[in-house]
Amino acid sequence: MTTPAVPVLPLRPELADEVPYGAPQLDVPVLLNVNENPFAPSEEVVATIAASVAEAARGLNRYPDRDFPGLRQDLADFLAVESGVRLDPSQVWAANGSNEVMLHLLQAFGGPGRTAVSFAPTYSMYPEYARDTHTRWVTGRRAEDFTIDPAAAVALIEAERPSVVLLASPNNPTGTALPRETLEAVLDAAARVPAVVVVDEAYAEFRREGTPSALDLLADHPHLAVTRTMSKAFAAAGMRLGYLAASTALVDALRVVRLPYHLSAVTQAAARAALAHRDSLLAQVADLRAQRDALVAWLRTQRAGGRALQVAETDANFVLFGTFDDRHAVWQGLLDRGVLIRETGPEGWLRVSVGTPAETRAFQDALTDVIAQEE
Ligand code: PMP
Numbered sequence: 001m002t003t004p005a006v007p008v009l010p011l012r013p014e015l016a017d018e019v020p021y022g023a024p025q026l027d028v029p030v031l032l033n034v035n036e037n038p039f040a041p042s043e044e045v046v047a048t049i050a051a052s053v054a055e056a057a058r059g060l061n062r063y064p065d066r067d068f069p070g071l072r073q074d075l076a077d078f079l080a081v082e083s084g085v086r087l088d089p090s091q092v093w094a095a096n097g098s099n100e101v102m103l104h105l106l107q108a109f110g111g112p113g114r115t116a117v118s119f120a121p122t123y124s125m126y127p128e129y130a131r132d133t134h135t136r137w138v139t140g141r142r143a144e145d146f147t148i149d150p151a152a153a154v155a156l157i158e159a160e161r162p163s164v165v166l167l168a169s170p171n172n173p174t175g176t177a178l179p180r181e182t183l184e185a186v187l188d189a190a191a192r193v194p195a196v197v198v199v200d201e202a203y204a205e206f207r208r209e210g211t212p213s214a215l216d217l218l219a220d221h222p223h224l225a226v227t228r229t230m231s232k233a234f235a236a237a238g239m240r241l242g243y244l245a246a247s248t249a250l251v252d253a254l255r256v257v258r259l260p261y262h263l264s265a266v267t268q269a270a271a272r273a274a275l276a277h278r279d280s281l282l283a284q285v286a287d288l289r290a291q292r293d294a295l296v297a298w299l300r301t302q303r304a305g306g307r308a309l310q311v312a313e314t315d316a317n318f319v320l321f322g323t324f325d326d327r328h329a330v331w332q333g334l335l336d337r338g339v340l341i342r343e344t345g346p347e348g349w350l351r352v353s354v355g356t357p358a359e360t361r362a363f364q365d366a367l368t369d370v371i372a373q374e375e
Contacts, residue, residue, distance in 0.1 A: 014131065021128055029338040030362045032353040035172070035203070035318045037235035039284045039356070041274075049273040056269035064265035067255070068094065071268050074275040075243050079228075081278075082205065085215040090248040093255075094271075095262060098202055098229040098242025102166070103129050105225060105244075107257040109164050109196045110135030116164040117156055119148045121345055123172045123200065138162070146174035146312055146320075150185035157189040165190050168200040169214065170207065173345040175314025177211045187221050196250065198225045202242075203316035205233030205285050206292065211315050215245060222247035230271065232317060233285050234278070241271040288317050292354045295319055298364060304330075304371045312349075323348030326374075333370035339363050 023034050041049070072089035080086045095101045106129040110116050116130050120139040130137035140156040142148055148167070157165060165186060169178035178199065190197045199214040207213070214226045225246040231237035244251070274281060292314060299311045299321045312320040324330045327350050331343045339362055341352040352363055 018131075021125060023342060024340070026335070026340055028335065028340045030355065030359045030366075031340050032355050032359060032363055033340045033342045034237075035232060035316070035353045036237050037232060037284065037288070037317070038354075038359060039235055041235060041277075042280055045274065045277045045280055048277060049270050052269040052273035053266055056265040060265060062265075063261045064263065064268060066261055068263055068268050071263075071272055071275075074272050076245075078275055078278055079215060079245060083213050083215045085213075085218065085245075087218070087245055088248065091218070091251060092243060092245055093251045094241060094243040095258065096240040096242070096267065097231060098200065098227045098244075099125060099129075100240075100262070101227050101242045101244045101254075102126075102198065102200065103132065104254045104257055105196065105198055105227075106130060106133040106135055106164060108253040111163075114164075115160050115162040116166055117160055117162040118166045119153070121146070121171075121174060122166075123168050124344070126166050135164070142171075142174070142176070146171065146176040148178065148182050150182045153182065153186050154189040157186065157193060157195065161193050162190075162195050163193070165195050165197045166200065167198070168202070170201075170203045170314065170316035172202070172316065173318070173342070173349075173351045174312045174320050175203075175316040175318060176312065177207060177315040178214075180212050183214060183217065187217065187224060191221075191223055194223060196223050196225060197221075198227060200227050202227070202229045203232055203318075204228060205282065206289055206317045207315040208289070208293075218245060218247070222249060225250055230274065234274065234281050235284070236271075236274050236281065239267065239270050239274065241267060241274075288354050291357065291360055292317060292319065295352075295354060295360055295364075302367070302371065304374065318351055318353045320345050320349050320351050322346075322350060324350070329374065330367075330370055333373065334363070334366050337362075337366035337369060339366045 072092040075092045076087045076089050110133045112134045115136040117138045118126050119142050127137045138160050204213050225244055227244045229242040296311050299309050302309045305325050309321050327348055344351050
């Protein structure tokens with residue numbers, strides 16, 4: 001028998017050494033690694049979603065509404081309550097997670113010969129959207145405290161002349177929010193290029209008192225897009241529903257690049273049912289915020305390797321802390337004790353999501369134990 005020839009696949013060369021993105025999905029008791037909301041939907045919410053999906057199922061022989069006006073109206077209504085900013089449904093867009101919304105943005109505004117800029121450390125999917133749309137990817141650095149220096153941001157935008165500026169607020173993995181002055185400086189510089197400014201507010205509902213959302217700048221900035229998601233505060237990561245608020249002109253550009261019927265009738269039905277229960281789904285956000293602040297305060301009292309732990313200021317439902325001489329050993333030690341967190345961020349740092357009170361306690365006990373063993 002002759003050995004069959006190894007097939008040669010014409011893979012794009014830049015993908016040759018790439019691996020699929022994703023945090024390890026391990027079966028351990030305490031999962032604090034991907035910034036999910038630890039509270040499952042109530043039985044009442046589950047029943048409404050099930051009834052709404054059953055209704056949608058009766059029409060599954062037909063394609064769903066391509067422009068989903070009902071869902072866009074519901075999302076606009078939610079934003080009006082959450083942020084006091086009233087938008088027309090034509091200013092709202094949605095897709096399968098805010099990941100897909102941001103891919104739409106890069107498909108419409110990036111592309112060959114174009115540049116997207118951001119500031120590292122930041123969300124590790126951004127360079128993938130750029131790669132997948134053949135957009136050049138350039139990052140400036142954040143300061144020691146993970147903030148962005150407005151003058152440096154303006155200088156980078158003027159030097160690189162990007163068509164997209166991508167900023168997370170709060171930023172992942174650091175938790176850092178974007179102050180109003182920095183965003184205004186970026187918006188002004190971007191308008192002169194011109195570039196679209198994307199503020200990724202995946203964690204915005206967890207922001208502290210006094211931290212602004214970018215939503216109220218939409219009225220005066222047609223080149224601003226604010227992305228949100230139902231994955232975090234809404235406790236619906238499994239639903240895959242991300243959305244965006246922007247000018248109607250910007251949304252209309254995204255409608256050109258989306259695949260037809262990208263948002264299934266099942267997803268639309270589930271999301272509308274969940275939005276009808278927004279109060280119950282968001283009920284835990286205040287608790288999670290308070291727990292986050294308590295966790296930050298506790299971590300600041302801890303020492304490792306003969307020095308006090310550093311803890312990044314956070315407006316999100318997670319905390320970046322460090323530094324450890326061997327962060328992998330600490331991550332592994334926690335995993336050995338049934339607690340999965342994320343080995344991410346600058347060298348020496350680790351990120352933990354805020355869980356239920358019992359999960360947070362389990363993390364604290366495990367970390368105390370691991371640090372004691374390491375000393
Ligand atoms: N933006 C940031 C900053 C994130 O951390 C995440 C998820 N980890 C997302 C966007 C994507 O979330 P989703 O696709 O679930 O909406």
